[in-house]
Amino acid sequence: MAELANQFGARLKHLRTEARRAAGQQVITQVELAKSAKISLATLRDVEQGRYLPNWAIVIDLAAALGVDCTAFQIAPAPVESTCRGRPAKGKVAKRTK
Numbered sequence: 001m002a003e004l005a006n007q008f009g010a011r012l013k014h015l016r017t018e019a020r021r022a023a024g025q026q027v028i029t030q031v032e033l034a035k036s037a038k039i040s041l042a043t044l045r046d047v048e049q050g051r052y053l054p055n056w057a058i059v060i061d062l063a064a065a066l067g068v069d070c071t072a073f074q075i076a077p078a079p080v081e082s083t084c085r086g087r088p089a090k091g092k093v094a095k096r097t098k
Contacts, residue, residue: 005052008047008073009047010050015066015068015073016028016066028066030044030045033065036065037064039061043058
């Protein structure tokens with residue numbers, strides 16, 4: 001069940017961000033999506049992070065808010081390269097030149 005929740009959450013986040021960006025649409029924030037789907041922000045965050053597998057009513061509301069069919073959640077999300085800032089991996093540190 002935890003694996004299914006993780007997969008659903010990853011797909012939801014992908015639909016909310018990357019898929020919309022690729023289609024030239026504005027990315028929806030978690031706050032906007034929660035309001036549009038009439039669910040709490042905490043619930044949306046738990047779903048995206050794989051801590052909660054939503055019931056069918058929430059799936060329908062999320063799909064409607066995103067403008068997709070419920071079957072859109074069945075497709076596995078494409079891997080996304082991380083663009084997070086942070087410490088580089090070991091061995092990938094640029095050498096300083098004087």
